[in-house]
């Protein structure tokens with residue numbers, strides 16, 4: 001595994017734009033030919049489907065509602081192989097069987113992995129590579145929410161939200177990026193942030209969840225900057241209130257009504273409404289999107 005310990009930001013920048021120095025405005029500083037255009041921008045490549053998804057993808061939280069809907073969308077756009085990492089696949093066994101039946105030409109794996117455990121992640125990435133051949137896309141969907149007033153929150157609850165939502169996403173990205181760098185193929189990494197990273201939710205109190213998701217917005221900048229030199233893009237998606245099990249349950253009936261009323265479109269989102277940006281970020285159409293966060297919330301953040 002390459003060791004980044006002696007690599008500075010300047011080294012990385014020099015390697016990523018080797019054709020020019022870092023002085024501004026003076027075109028005489030161009031010292032060589034510009035790098036070749038990515039193949040999908042060449043005249044030959046323009047004919048290809050820009051929203052085609054190539055290679056193999058890992059989804060953490062892979063038995064969750066949003067993960068399964070978005071994994072299906074990637075398969076519909078050409079994904080070759082899929083590895084669903086989750087603590088518990090039993091609750092979604094039927095949906096996973098349906099994916100396998102609907103895409104008989106794709107390989108679909110379910111692997112029990114705790115996304116907060118670096119060792120388990122490393123082993124699961126190795127298993128994915130031995131079964132599918134490569135890791136080209138990582139979508140970090142593992143996440144947990146909880147509604148507790150900050151004043152009452154136990155340290156254990158605070159730590160648990162950050163451990164799964166933030167640390168888990170970082171460790172998953174690190175494990176996948178190590179593999180992508182070893183392959184020398186580049187790749188796309190996606191964090192599931194939330195509008196909770198941008199705004200405080202109303203009416204439910206969820207300070208720990210919000211902080212854990214806001215950290216992902218910062219993390220994707222750092223990783224996008226560090227790993228672009230390896231052809232790895234790192235972005236995030238911030239959904240608003242989507243109608244999934246995460247937002248069901250006793251005590252949330254009133255909140256669900258409020259979320260709809262405070263949305264310019266007057267409703268929560270349905271999981272399929274997230275797939276457009278996920279396909280974009282995982283396909284060549286998103287080839288120059290790096291370090292970005294795309295909000296999909298029906299306008300909830302307008303107010």
Ligand SMILES: NC(=O)c1ccc[n+]([C@@H]2O[C@H](COP(=O)([O-])OP(=O)(O)OC[C@H]3O[C@@H](n4cnc5c(N)ncnc54)[C@H](O)[C@@H]3O)[C@@H](O)[C@H]2O)c1
Pocket residue numbers: 060061062063064065066067085086087088113114115116140141142143144145164168192193194195238239240241242243244245246247
């Ligand atoms: N549903 C929404 O409205 C909404 C909005 C914004 C962001 N999100 C985010 O989207 C992601 C998916 O949400 P969802 O609605 O599909 O929820 P979900 O509960 O259906 O899916 C989450 C999955 O993560 C898994 N998981 C939890 N901890 C894990 C761990 N340590 N290791 C591996 N897997 C683990 C769970 O088993 C579950 O299958 C979450 O990160 C959530 O915070 C959801």
Ligand SMILES: OC[C@@H](O)C(O)[C@H](O)CO
Pocket residue numbers: 145193194195196201204206239240241242246247
């Ligand atoms: O902010 C929207 C989501 O992150 C989340 O679904 C919600 O806040 C959980 O109650």
